[in-house]
Amino acid sequence: MTTTASYDDGLIQLDRQALTLRRYHFPSGTSKIIPLQAIRGYRTETMGLAFDRFRVWGPADDPRRWLPLDVWRPIKSTLVVLDVPGTRPSPAFTPLRVKDFLSVLQELLAD
Helix, strand or coil, X not given: CCCCCCEECCCEEECCCEEEECCCCCCCCCCEEEXXXXXXXXXXXXXXXXXXHHCCCEEXXXXXXXXXXXXXXXXXXXXXXXXXXXXXXXXXXXXXCHHHHHHHHHHHHHC
16 A cells, blocks of 8 residues: 655654654764664653653663654653664654654554
8 A cells, every 4th residue: 555644743754765863863963764664663651750751862761762852852741662673772752743643653554
């Protein structure tokens, strides 16, 4: 099935080819591009007030995850963690429009 579904909030871009996490690498701020077919799955987590929300870049409270730069993370509540084989630490990020992002991701992964 061919789809035109896509998502872009300025920090996260998702389309049929790849998921791009802008401002991912520290300290250069370069993007991480993950081919869509490399994503095995994902999970969502509610962020607590103490740790993940106030980490704007780098390792999360769990060092097995890496957060791209997002200065708006303290006002967000949902963390998406990707399962990408061979990628450590796991990419984790906070979409601006979580429901829209998850809807597009589910549709694209089902194709």
